[in-house]
Amino acid sequence: MALTDEDVLLLETKAEAIRETILDMLVAAGSGHTAGPLGMSDIFAAFYFHILKHDPKNPGWEERDRLVLSNGHIVPVLYSTMAHAGYFPLEECLTLRKFGSRLQGHPERLRLPGLETTSGPLGEGLSQGAAMAYAFRMDGKKNQVYVCMGDGEQNEGNVWEAALWAGKYKLANLTAVIDRNNIQIDGMTEDVMPLDSLKDKYEAFGWHVLEVNGHDMRAFITAIDDAKSIYEKPVMIIAHTIPGKGVPEIEFDYKWHGKPPTAEEAKRFMKELRSGAGRVPNEYA
Amino acid sequence: MLNPDAKLVADVFGKDRELKPTRDGFGLGTIAAGKKDPNVIVLCADLKESTRAEWFEKEFPDRFIEVGIAEQNMAALASGFASVGKVPYIASYAAFSPGRNYEQIRTTIALNEAHVIVCGMHAGVSVGPDGATHQMLEDIGLMRMLPNMTVLVPGDAVEAQKAVELAAQMPGPVYIRFGRSPVPTFTTAETPFVIGKGIELWRSSAPKVTLMTTGALAYQALEAARALEADGIGSIVLHLPSVKPLDTEAVIACARATGRVITIEEHQIAGGFGSAVAECLSATYPVRVTRLGVLDQFGQSGSPEELLAHYGLSSAHIAEVARLEVGK
Numbered sequence: 373m374a375l376t377d378e379d380v381l382l383l384e385t386k387a388e389a390i391r392e393t394i395l396d397m398l399v400a401a402g403s404g405h406t407a408g409p410l411g412m413s414d415i416f417a418a419f420y421f422h423i424l425k426h427d428p429k430n431p432g433w434e435e436r437d438r439l440v441l442s443n444g445h446i447v448p449v450l451y452s453t454m455a456h457a458g459y460f461p462l463e464e465c466l467t468l469r470k471f472g473s474r475l476q477g478h479p480e481r482l483r484l485p486g487l488e489t490t491s492g493p494l495g496e497g498l499s500q501g502a503a504m505a506y507a508f509r510m511d512g513k514k515n516q517v518y519v520c521m522g523d524g525e526q527n528e529g530n531v532w533e534a535a536l537w538a539g540k541y542k543l544a545n546l547t548a549v550i551d552r553n554n555i556q557i558d559g560m561t562e563d564v565m566p567l568d569s570l571k572d573k574y575e576a577f578g579w580h581v582l583e584v585n586g587h588d589m590r591a592f593i594t595a596i597d598d599a600k601s602i603y604e605k606p607v608m609i610i611a612h613t614i615p616g617k618g619v620p621e622i623e624f625d626y627k628w629h630g631k632p633p634t635a636e637e638a639k640r641f642m643k644e645l646r647s648g649a650g651r652v653p654n655e656y657a
Numbered sequence: 658m659l660n661p662d663a664k665l666v667a668d669v670f671g672k673d674r675e676l677k678p679t680r681d682g683f684g685l686g687t688i689a690a691g692k693k694d695p696n697v698i699v700l701c702a703d704l705k706e707s708t709r710a711e712w713f714e715k716e717f718p719d720r721f722i723e724v725g726i727a728e729q730n731m732a733a734l735a736s737g738f739a740s741v742g743k744v745p746y747i748a749s750y751a752a753f754s755p756g757r758n759y760e761q762i763r764t765t766i767a768l769n770e771a772h773v774i775v776c777g778m779h780a781g782v783s784v785g786p787d788g789a790t791h792q793m794l795e796d797i798g799l800m801r802m803l804p805n806m807t808v809l810v811p812g813d814a815v816e817a818q819k820a821v822e823l824a825a826q827m828p829g830p831v832y833i834r835f836g837r838s839p840v841p842t843f844t845t846a847e848t849p850f851v852i853g854k855g856i857e858l859w860r861s862s863a864p865k866v867t868l869m870t871t872g873a874l875a876y877q878a879l880e881a882a883r884a885l886e887a888d889g890i891g892s893i894v895l896h897l898p899s900v901k902p903l904d905t906e907a908v909i910a911c912a913r914a915t916g917r918v919i920t921i922e923e924h925q926i927a928g929g930f931g932s933a934v935a936e937c938l939s940a941t942y943p944v945r946v947t948r949l950g951v952l953d954q955f956g957q958s959g960s961p962e963e964l965l966a967h968y969g970l971s972s973a974h975i976a977e978v979a980r981l982e983v984g985k
Binding site: 438440480481482488489490491492493495496499500501502503504506507508510529530533534536537540 | 719722724725727729730732733734735736737738740741742743760761764765768769770
């Protein structure tokens with residue numbers, strides 16, 4: 373299905389709304405991760421408002437596609453996106469990380485319908501997504517499986533065990549996305565533990581690899597479509613993103629990986645967000 | 658006296674009793690479970706012959722999944738399989754699964770309440786010549802500490818098969834522990850096996866001590882009970898293959914009846930089966946609990962018999978400890 377300019381604008385508008393909610397949630401929570409969720413907002417808007425076969429009113433629908441969030445610490449972007457998609461009321465986002473909330477600091481499948489797994493400890497989502505893809509193929513089912521991972525997460529050995537396995541079994545119904553934002557808690561990924569070339573590594577493990585600008589809706593959705601046409605291998609999309617995207621004063625700064633803004637900072641960030649690229653309709657400005 | 662309700666094998670102390678490793682029960686149990694439920698699958702980390710996963714593969718080649726030497730991946734894969742309706746058994750040596758992949762089991766299986774059956778083979782010092790690296794002595798503790806996890810330690814191959822079959826039918830995650838060496842088969846198909854229940858194998862007319870066991874050492878305890886009886890010391894042998902949930906009712910009742918308890922396991926004495934019994938009794942009916950197990954040390958190479966004797970887990974040693982306890 374060809375993407376019109378209007379479709380793209382709508383998705384970009386959703387992404388901006390998702391970012392605003394992320395800032396609101398983090399301020400209310402007083403802890404949590406900022407850079408990654410803002411950086412992945414475009415991709416999550418694309419998934420939940422265009423790519424995924426899903427039904428927010430029936431989260432257990434058996435025919436749904438599966439999206440496994442492996443790097444659980446960026447869950448504010450998932451909660452925000454799910455709320456905007458109608459899985460639960462937007463107000464509930466403000467309960468993030470609070471006692472009794474369904475929105476745990478790291479996602480727990482059993483607490484919130486619509487989450488496909490529990491994550492936070494890194495490197496485990498690719499295994500789970502690969503197994504789902506294998507099981508769907510065993511049963512002749514058409515469900516597509518997506519896995520979102522971080523780039524720092526690629527340090528984990530479990531990731532490469534899963535990559536070998538998915539490559540061996542040629543799981544064409546599996547598409548994974550790496551948020552290549554080049555930061556992790558202790559610094560820039562290439563300083564902490566060099567990863568390049570991720571493309572060469574995954575190709576060597578039997579994957580088809582695509583690289584895109586993770587903030588270009590059209591490019592990302594095209595990559596997802598391309599992935600569907602690769603039916604002999606699993607596909608890895610390396611999505612180059614800007615950590616803290618939308619708030620120029622924190623973009624690219626690894627120090628914003630694991631902390632939330634203060635209320636005052638959030639006010640300033642919100643302004644920066646809303647003035648961003650003139651894409652946001654007036655009602656939000 | 659042997660408990661007739663336990664319906665043990667006819668000549669339980671006989672010379673020609675059958676010897677079989679409990680892991681054989683894994684092979685047979687998975688085949689039986691696989692016949693009942695087409696969603697049953699078996700994953701193995703490059704140890705299909707020694708874990709007996711190969712037996713399942715021969716019966717259901719399309720439902721056997723080779724993972725390679727990657728226990729972390731195997732656990733997380735199993736969680737993914739379970740989330741879409743499969744019933745996965747994962748098989749490796751206990752030193753690696755749950756030894757290597759504890760965190761994957763904790764997060765993706767236990768916290769997710771995934772119906773995965775973790776099968777740890779070659780547990781205990783009776784692994785023999787392979788030595789300390791492969792003689793897992795901490796797995797019962799690791800697994801019973803996890804919320805949602807059921808922990809089963811069958812005593813012989815027949816009981817192991819029952820545990821494996823039953824695990825497929827219950828919800829949530831299950832850990833089952835198996836041994837490498839052939840051990841006497843003392844139960845029969847008619848021996849009751851209920852998760853959460855123990856079974857008295859032996860009860861003298863005036864018992865003075867209860868030998869509480871889990872796993873294949875139950876047989877050593879039975880031999881010890883017979884030797885004690887010959888010395889005029891009455892005992893009860895309470896076999897508890899279900900470590901979690903523990904049959905607290907039976908544990909308390911036996912403690913009341915004898916006032917002295919000895920726990921016997923092929924595991925570190927910290928954190929394992931004996932600790933579970935002591936936790937129960939300290940809170941309900943405090944009596945002296947003497948825990949037999951490996952005393953805060955690693956194993957070593959040797960024959961299973963040599964090692965059980967060295968670590969004080971042979972029937973002779975158990976009987977000796979019981980005599981001392983009763984004399985106190």
